[in-house]
Amino acid sequence: MGERGRPRGFDRDIALRRAMELFWHHGFDGTSMHDLTAAMGIASPSIYACFGSKEQLFRLAVELYAATEGLPARLALERTPHARAAIAAMLRANADRFTDPATPPGCMVVLASVAGSGKNPGLQAFLVERRQEMHAAILNRLRRGIADGDLPPGTDASALATYYMTVLQGMALSARDGATRADLETVIECTIGRPVEMSAARLES
Missing domain, CATH: 1.10.10.60 (Homeodomain-like)
Structure with missing residues (x-):
């Protein structure tokens, strides 16, 4: 019918x-x-x-963003075999999206809080939850890497997840301010090298 x-x-x-x-x-x-x-x-x-x-429309728009623009990074994080390579692939997939000239620069979920929504606590909490979901995905991937032997047993997965999430959010803001794909690649190259060793060393000291 x-x-x-x-x-x-x-x-x-x-x-x-x-x-x-x-x-x-x-x-x-x-x-x-x-x-x-x-x-x-x-x-x-x-x-x-x-x-x-308008609020419900915004929530649906954020869900659409996650299902489309955010999907390549999540798949890269989940499917790339080695933990370090998975983090690098996730950051690079996000960098591609943040600097795509066909869409607004940066990350909608990160920048929405900067550009507004502070007057609406419910909406602000909704955005915090979306960001926490990404943090949890990174944390789970790092823990999987420790279990698989990709990362040293003493690696502080929680600290690293917070570090990588902070880098990701900084990349989003940099892209909004005009950073190029090459600029973000430099950030990624600096990010992937030593944090794992530094995390393990901190626990051993």
Whole structure:
């Protein structure tokens, strides 16, 4: 049985993608309903009818970002065999996305807090949870590396995960400020070398 009522008259996926890019560039607070209707090509009543509210639209946009723009980095982290190589692959996949000229620079989940959402505690908590999920993924991959023998037994996986997450967030901000892919590659090269040895040495001292 077909859907009852009047058809939407617009492509929901395309509209959501346009909203995602707008939020990505301007943040939640910096994006008005007027901006959204202009970018999505639909009137505000249709936005409310289809997506519920501006906040719900933002949450859906973040989920779309994670499922599309964030997917290559997560797959690189999970599927690259050696732990160090997996971290490097994850950082490089993110660097590719952060500096892609076809999309806004940086990471939507990191930059959304910088560009706005501080006035909405629920939304801020939502973004913190998304970032914590990435931190947990890095931590789990490092622990797997220790179990597999990729990393020394004394490696402080928790400290390293926080370090790599901090580097990742810094890369996102640098890209927003104009850092090139080559600039981010330099950061990655500096990042991958000594932190594992330093972490193990700290525990032994």
